[in-house]
Amino acid sequence: MNIVILAAGMGKRMRSDLPKVLHHIxxxxxxxxxxxxxxxxxxxKLCVIYGHGGEQxxxxxxxxxxxxxxxxxxxxxxxxxxQALPFLDENLPTLILxxxxxxxxxxxxxxxxxxxxxxxxxxxxxxxxxxxxYGRIVREGANNDGKISHIxxxxxxxxAQHAIREVNTGIMIMPTTKLKEWLSTLSSDNAQGEYYLTxxxxxxxxxxxxxxxxxxxAEWETMGVNSKLQLAELERLFQGNNAKLLLExxxxxxxxxxxxxxxxxxxxxxxxxxxxxxxEGTVTLEDGVTVGSCCVIKNAHIAKGSSIKPxxxxxxxxxxxxxxxxxxxxLRPGTTLAEDVHIGNxxxxxxxxxxxxxxxxxxxxIGDATIGERVNVGAGTITCNYDGANKFRTIIEDDAFIGSxxxxxxxxxxxxxxxxxxxxxxxxxxxxxxxxxxxxKQISINxxxxxxxxxxxx
Numbered sequence: 001m002n003i004v005i006l007a008a009g010m011g012k013r014m015r016s017d018l019p020k021v022l023h024h025i026x027x028x029x030x031x032x033x034x035x036x037x038x039x040x041x042x043x044x045k046l047c048v049i050y051g052h053g054g055e056q057x058x059x060x061x062x063x064x065x066x067x068x069x070x071x072x073x074x075x076x077x078x079x080x081x082x083q084a085l086p087f088l089d090e091n092l093p094t095l096i097l098x099x100x101x102x103x104x105x106x107x108x109x110x111x112x113x114x115x116x117x118x119x120x121x122x123x124x125x126x127x128x129x130x131x132x133x134y135g136r137i138v139r140e141g142a143n144n145d146g147k148i149s150h151i152x153x154x155x156x157x158x159x160a161q162h163a164i165r166e167v168n169t170g171i172m173i174m175p176t177t178k179l180k181e182w183l184s185t186l187s188s189d190n191a192q193g194e195y196y197l198t199x200x201x202x203x204x205x206x207x208x209x210x211x212x213x214x215x216x217x218a219e220w221e222t223m224g225v226n227s228k229l230q231l232a233e234l235e236r237l238f239q240g241n242n243a244k245l246l247l248e249x250x251x252x253x254x255x256x257x258x259x260x261x262x263x264x265x266x267x268x269x270x271x272x273x274x275x276x277x278x279x280e281g282t283v284t285l286e287d288g289v290t291v292g293s294c295c296v297i298k299n300a301h302i303a304k305g306s307s308i309k310p311x312x313x314x315x316x317x318x319x320x321x322x323x324x325x326x327x328x329x330x331l332r333p334g335t336t337l338a339e340d341v342h343i344g345n346x347x348x349x350x351x352x353x354x355x356x357x358x359x360x361x362x363x364x365x366i367g368d369a370t371i372g373e374r375v376n377v378g379a380g381t382i383t384c385n386y387d388g389a390n391k392f393r394t395i396i397e398d399d400a401f402i403g404s405x406x407x408x409x410x411x412x413x414x415x416x417x418x419x420x421x422x423x424x425x426x427x428x429x430x431x432x433x434x435x436x437x438x439x440x441k442q443i444s445i446n447x448x449x450x451x452x453x454x455x456x457x458x
Contacts, residue, residue, distance in 0.1 A: 001041065001043055001044065001092050001093050001094065001095050001113065001173070002043060002044060002045040002046075002047070002084075002087075002088045002089055002092050002093070002094040002095065002176060003038045003041065003043040003045070003046050003047070003094070003095045003096075003097060004047050004048075004049065004081055004084045004088075004094060004095070004096045004097070005031065005034055005035065005038065005046075005047070005048045005049065005096075005097045005098070005099050006049050006077060006080050006081070006096065006097070006098050006099055006170070007019070007021040007031045007048050007049055007050050007057055007099030007100075008049050008050050008051030008052060008070075008071040008074050008080055009021070009051070009052060009074065009099075009100065010052040010074070011023075011052070011100070011225075011226065013226050013227040014225075014226070014227060014228060014231075015228070017053075018053065018056070019050075019052050019053035019056055019057055020052075020100055020225065020226075021057065021099040021100055022053070022056060022057065022060055023225065023231055025102055025103075025225075025231065025234055025235050025238055026235065026238050026239070026242075026260075026261065026262045026263075027262025027263060027280055028262070029060060029061075030099060030100050030102045030225055031048070031057070031061065031099035031100070031102075032060075032061065033102035033103070034097055034098070034099050034101065034102055034104070035048075035061065035063075035066070037097075037104060037105070037106050037109065038095075038097060039065070040106040041095070041106065041109060041110070041113070043095075044089055044092050045067070045087055045088055045089055045092070046065055046066050046067065047066070047067045047068070047069055047084040047087045047088070048061060048066055048067070048068050048069075048099070049068075049069050049070075049071050049080045049081070049083055049084055050068055050069075050070055050071070051070060051071040051072050051073075051074045051080075052074065067087045069083040069084045069086075069087060070083065071083045075188065075194055075195055076188070076192065076194025076195040076196055076197070077170070077194075077195070077196060077197035077198070078183055078186045078194075078195035078196050078197040078199065078200070079186075079194070079195040080197075081096060081179070081183060081197055082183050082195075085179075085180055085183070088176050089176065090176045090177050090180070091176075092176060093113075093116065093118055093173055093174060093175055093176060094173065094174060094175075094176045094179055095109070095112075095113065095171075095172075095173040096170070096171065096172045096173070096197065097109075097170075097171055098169075098170040098171065098224060100224045100225045100226070101169065101170065101171070101222060101223065101224045101225075102225070102234065102238075103220055103221050103223065103234060103237065103238060104124075104169075104171065104216065104221045104222065105216065105217065105221055107217070108124065108214070108215075108216035108217065108221055109124075109171070111214045112124050112171065112173060112213075112214040113173060115212045115213070115214045116173045116174070116212055118175065119175055119209075119210075120174075120209065120210045120211065120212050121172070121173070121174040121175075121178075121200070121201070121204045121209055121210070121211045121212070122172065122173045122174070122211075122212050122213065122214065123137070123148065123151075123168060123169075123171070123172050123201070123211065123212075123213045123214075124169045124171035124172070124213070124214055124215070124216065124222065125137050125166050125167065125168060125169060125213045125214075125215055126166070126167060126169055126215055126216060126219055126221075126222045127165045127166050127167075127215070127219075128165055128167055128219065129165070131154075131162075131164065131165050131166075131167045132154065133154050134154060134167035134168065135151045135152060135153045135154065135167060135168040135198050136151065136152050136154070136157055136161050136162070136164040136166070136167060136168075137151060137164065137166040137167060137168060137213070138150050138151065138152055138161065138164065139166075144164060144166075147211065148201065148205075148211040148213060149201075149202070149205055150198075150199075150201045150202040150205065151168045151198035151201050153190070153191070153192070153196060153198065155190075155191040155192065156190055156191050168198060169216075169222040170197075170224075171222070172197070174200070174204070174209075175209075178204070178207075178209060179200065182199075182200040182203045182204070183195075183200070185203065186199055186200075187199070220234075220237050223237070236257075239259060239260055239261065240256070240257070242259065242261045242265075243256035243257070243259050244256070246259075246265070246267060246273075249267060250267075250269060250270070250271075251267045251271045251272075251273065252270075252271065252272040252273065253273050254272070254273070254274045254275050254293075255274075255275035255276075258275040258276050258277075259273065259275075259277060260277070260278045260279070261279045262278065262279065262280045262281075263279065263280050263281040263282055263283065263298075264281070264282045264283070265279045265283050265285070266282075266283070266284045266285070267284075267285045267289075268285060268286045268287035268288070268289070268304065269287045269288070270287060270288050271285045271286075271287070271288070271289050271290070271291075272289075272290045272291070273285075273290075273291045274291060274292050274293035274294075274295075274310070275293050275294075276293050276294040276295075277291055277293065277294065277295045277296070277297070278295075278296045278297070279297050279298070280296070280297070280298035280299070281298045281299035282299055283297050283298070283299065283300050283301075283302075284300075284301045284302065285302050286301075286302060286303050286304035286305075286306075286321075287304040287305070288304050288305045288306075289302050289303075289304065289305070289306050289307075289308070290306075290307050290308065291308045292307075292308060292309045292310035292311070292312070292326065292327065293310045293311070294310055294311050295308055295310065295311065295312045295313070295314070295326075296312075296313045296314070296315075297312075297313075297314045297315075298314070298315040298316070299315060299316045300314045300315065300316065300317050300318070300319065300331075301317075301318045301319070302314075302319045303318075303319060303320050303321040303322075303323070303339070304321050304322075305321050305322045306319050306320070306321065306322060306323045306324070306325070307323075307324045307325070308325045308326060309324070309325060309326035309327040309329075310326065310327045310328075311326065311327050311328045312325050312326040312327065312328065312329045312330070312331075313329075313330045313331070314330075314331040314335075315331065315332060315333055316332075316333035316334065316335075317331040317332070317333070317334075317335035317336070317337070317349075318335070318336045318337065319331070319337050319341075320337045320338040320339040320340070320341055320356070321339045321340070322339050322340045323337050323339065323340060323341045323342065323343070324341075324342045324343070324344075325343045326343070326344070326345065327345050328345045328346050329343045329344065329345065329346070329347050329348075329349075330347075330348045330349070331343065331349050332348065332349065332350035332351070333350070333351065334350060334351030334352070335349045335350065335351070335352055335353075335354075336352075336353045336354070337349075337353075337354050338353075338354065338355045338356040338358075338373075339356045339357075340356055340357045341354050341355075341356065341357070341358055341359070342358075342359040342360070342361055343360055343361075344359075344360065344361035344362045345361075345362050345363075346362060346363045346364075347360045347361070347362060347363065347364045347365075347366070348364075348365050348366070348367075349366045349367070350366070350367040350368070351367060351368050352366050352367065352368065352369040352370065352371065352383075353369075353370050353371065354366070354369075354371040354375075355371060355372050355373040355375075355398070356373050356374075357373055357374045358371050358372070358373060358374060358375040358376070358377070359375070359376050359377065360377035360381070361377075361379070362379045363379045363380050364377050364378075364379065364380065364381040364382065365381075365382045365383060366381075366383055367383050367385040367386075367391075368383065368385040368391050368392065368393045368394065368410065369383050369385070369393065369394040369395070369396065369408075369410075370393065370394070370395045370396070371396045372396060372397045372398035372399070372400070372416070373398045373399070374398060374399050375396050375397075375398070375399065375400050375401075375402070376400075376401050376402065377396075377402045378401075378402050378403045378404035378405070378406065378422065379404045379405070380404050380405035380406070381402050381404070381405070381406045381407075381408070382406075382407050382408070383408045383410060384407050384408060384409045384410060385410045391410075392410035392411040393410055393411055394408045394410045394411070394412055394413075394414075395412075395413040395414070396408075396413075396414040397413070397414060397415055397416040397417075397418070397432065398416050398417070399416060399417045400414045400415070400416065400417065400418045400419070400420070400430075401418075401419045401420065402414070402420045403419070403420050403421050403422035403423070403424065404422045404423075405422055405423050406420050406421075406422065406423070406424045406425075406426065407424070407425045407426065408420075408426050409425065409426060409427045412426055412427065412428065412429055412430075413429045413430070414426070414429075414430045415429070415430055415431050415432030415433065415434075416432040416433070417432055417433045418430045418431060418432055418433060418434055418435075418436060419434070419435045419436070420435075420436050420437075421435060421436065421437035421438075421439070423439050424436065424437055424438040424439065425438050426438060
């Protein structure tokens with residue numbers, strides 16, 4: 001099929017210079033969610049209609065499988081679809097989606113496509129308890145329960161039509177040849193002065209084209225975004241759905257209402273996640289992993305049995321099995337930890353590899369380093385990896401002991417089994433198996449007096 005995504009609207013109620021469809025849900029633009037769903041249908045042609053915000057939408061969504069058509073000025077949904085006509089294959093039906101309706105499931109769209117076939121006009125409809133603002137589905141019969149005859153927009157509806165609860169979601173599919181014909185005859189003689197796509201329904205009826213409908217499994221699949229309030233509501237809906245899926249998979253969530261997944265979170269058995277955690281990108285938590293409260297984990301692999309304690313930030317990193325991280329630790333991009341590594345409170349690791357059973361339990365910076373097995377990094381240790389222009393590497397071999405408040409000025413190597421005395425500034429390689437100490441001479445001054453605070457005159 002052809003798929004057209006309408007993404008040209010201004011979104012006045014968003015009160016933002018950013019086009020409405022580029023506002024985020026779960027860390028991704030609204031329209032990007034729609035695109036991801038559309039791709040699952042394997043369309044022959046995929047076209048996004050943009051307008052408000054200039055080139056921001058095509059720049060944000062640029063991809064080899066997407067074509068863009070600009071709607072300027074914006075004269076309604078019918079006018080928007082007209083801009084896509086040069087890109088469509090007339091031999092395929094055209095499915096029309098809304099760029100501000102991000103949560104529609106692909107199975108609901110498949111049901112609509114199946115109902116419409118190749119020669120019918122299909123509409124995704126939904127029954128709302130409060131249909132205010134939506135176009136009403138008008139059906140034949142005294143009880144409005146027959147075949148669909150047309151759609152009336154809320155501002156053009158009569159009092160009786162306002163009572164109809166079945167509404168148009170804006171998602172439609174129809175033969176492309178017919179779509180072209182109907183669009184060419186649209187009128188803007190209505191309350192909005194716009195060309196409504198929904199007017200093609202009446203044209204289909206007049207030509208005897210069968211109109212069918214399908215409904216989604218849940219009302220929230222068809223909810224759109226017109227304000228920051230609605231954006232926040234859909235965010236919580238999205239996250240609530242994620243939480244339910246994780247719970248059904250056996251993940252323990254200490255507070256399902258306080259979880260944010262902004263990407264793909266894969267969990268093994270007996271995983272436990274405390275409140276306030278954020279997962280971004282692709283994150284894997286293997287069997288038995290525990291994640292404490294208020295952690296932010298992005299593009300990371302946490303191996304089985306590891307414990308991530310509260311308030312940790314982990315990005316583009318790998319944590320080995322049985323490791324303990326935090327609390328208040330930060331693993332920056334390029335960090336790879338082997339099994340049973342301990343990274344404690346206020347320790348930052350960047351672009352470093354730390355081998356099994358090594359520890360940096362508190363107040364350290366490890367950057368651009370390769371650390372062997374069973375190494376102890378004392379409190380206050382810093383790898384001085386940057387000279388203001390270039391980065392250099394520190395190598396610490398197996399079984400080394402780095403005393404507290406040590407500065408390792410890279411490039412430097414600490415040999416196997418070496419001990420670095422507390423307070424050392426290491427600028428040369430430390431031999432294996434030896435104690436290396438570098439300290440200034442200690443003196444005591446008998447006559448020195450501690451300064452006292454001066455009393456201010458009134």
